[in-house]
Amino acid sequence: MDTAKTQTYDYTEPVLSAKGQRMRDILTDYVVMVSHRLPDDITAKLQELQKVEVDPVQKLFYDTMMENQMLANKLKRPSCQDTGALQFFVKCGAKFPLLGELNDILKDAVYRATKKAPLRTNALQSFDEFNTGLNIGDGIPSVFLQVDGNGSDIQMYVYMAGGGCTLPGEAQVLMPGEGYEGVVRFVMDRMTSYGVNACPPLLVGVGIGTSVETAAFNSKMALMRRVDSQNSNANAAKLEHLLEDGINNIGLGPQGIGGKKSVYGVNVVNTARHPSDLGVAVSTGCWSHRRGLIKFDEDLNYELPYNKGVEL
Ligand code: SF4
Incomplete structure (x- = not known):
């Protein structure tokens, strides 16, 4: 070229x-x-x-x-x-x-x-x-x-x-039968594979929607939300806490050298979706x-x- x-x-x-x-x-x-x-x-x-x-x-x-x-x-x-x-x-x-x-x-x-x-x-x-x-x-x-x-x-x-914190970003449309367990698996796969590249501690944004672009947009809006806020839906707020615990347990620590915490927090932003699709996306923000x-x-x-x- x-x-x-x-x-x-x-x-x-x-x-x-x-x-x-x-x-x-x-x-x-x-x-x-x-x-x-x-x-x-x-x-x-x-x-x-x-x-x-x-x-x-x-x-x-x-x-x-x-x-x-x-x-x-x-x-x-x-x-x-x-x-x-x-x-x-x-x-x-x-x-x-x-x-x-x-x-x-x-x-x-x-x-x-x-x-x-x-x-x-x-x-x-x-x-x-x-x-x-x-x-x-x-x-x-x-x-x-x-x-x-x-x-x-x-x-x-x-x-x-x-650049580093954009790297773990991914969106996928899951079969609806995979349910929110599938969402957890998707997010944890990305965080265990690429979280270390994104200069932890991370703000993790999870988007739920129908298609890849709606989920991806929602995941980015999740990064815009304050880290000390929580989703107004009780189930989504529970998912935020469960994912925060799960990603902290990876033990990324500051800059990935290991430690008690991996994240500032996890924010979920969700919109209504087609019943046949469970779109999910993850975006990450870095310590800075x-x-x-x-x-x-x-x-x-x-x-x-x-x-x-x-x-x-
Ligand atoms: S602190 Fe953030 S912006 Fe800076 S190199 Fe790391 S990931 Fe990139």
């Missing part, structure tokens, strides 16, 4: 309205912040797990992660060298005023955040096999948009999907789980529910 090392990605900065530029600038600063500051729930869980391990080597790993985070916040440098591939999961009302500019705003925010932070560049153009050097490319950032109701607000999860949530009103006043007290 011709790797064409001299190829470049043709990017022209978009012409945005004044309001669009303001949203782009806020999101640029937000992506930079997400790159170095872990969300509140993950920080709290990291501190909790640090106290659980008593072995000196395991403690050293947790101490190093905590020091890494202290320095990342202080120096405003990325928590991990792997920027990941940027993903946005967006829900907005039909009357949000910048809906038509949204794709350009998000792409340009990633482009600018990459220069501002700076962030390692990860977007590799498939088949042409060259890195754009910009962290944007065809389909990167990924934008999953859901228009919900007639309101004028917007909320979006921002996720830096790291850089995901954020930002909510705007139509005047671009914003809230950062996952980063209390932070202003951009």
Whole structure:
């Protein structure tokens, strides 16, 4: 294959309205912040797990992660060298005023955040096999948009999907007779085979739906949920606890060196399914789980529910 090392990605900065530029600038600063500051729930869980391990080597790993985070916040440098591939999961009302500019705003925010932070560049153009050097490319950032109701607000999860923690991801449609025992077998197979590659402790997202794409999407939304939350369905919440116990018993420990715990937690997101199909998917987030949530009103006043007290 011709790797064409001299190829470049043709990017022209978009012409945005004044309001669009303001949203782009806020999101640029937000992506930079997400790159170095872990969300509140993950920080709290990291501190909790640090106290659980008593072995000196395991403690050293947790101490190093905590020091890494202290320095990342202080120096405003990325928590991990792997920027990941940027993903946005967006829900907005039909009357949000910048809906038509949204794709350009998000792409340009990633482009600018990459220069501002700076962030390692990860977007590799498939088949042409060259890195754009910009962290944007065809389909990167990924934008999953859901228009919900007639309101004028917007909320979006921002996720830096790291290479190692994306690796265990898989989706499959099970015969319905395999039941939720089949779901457990599927998740445990992935975690015992690939969990160690994903820089534990992990946040494990399990999606249940009809088909591979609905299950996969649900598993990603499970990673967006707070680690200290639980599924509102009692049976799904029970599955979360059972899987958490099971994966902890693998004993991955921090960075896979072994230990009492493997995970921050397990989140299940489920939707209704066809009776003949039991779609299941697993996605994993790593110890440096850089995901954020930002909510705007139509005047671009914003809230950062996952980063209390932070202003951009
Ligand atoms: S899995 Fe996470 S912590 Fe490990 S290299 Fe990738 S982004 Fe960094």
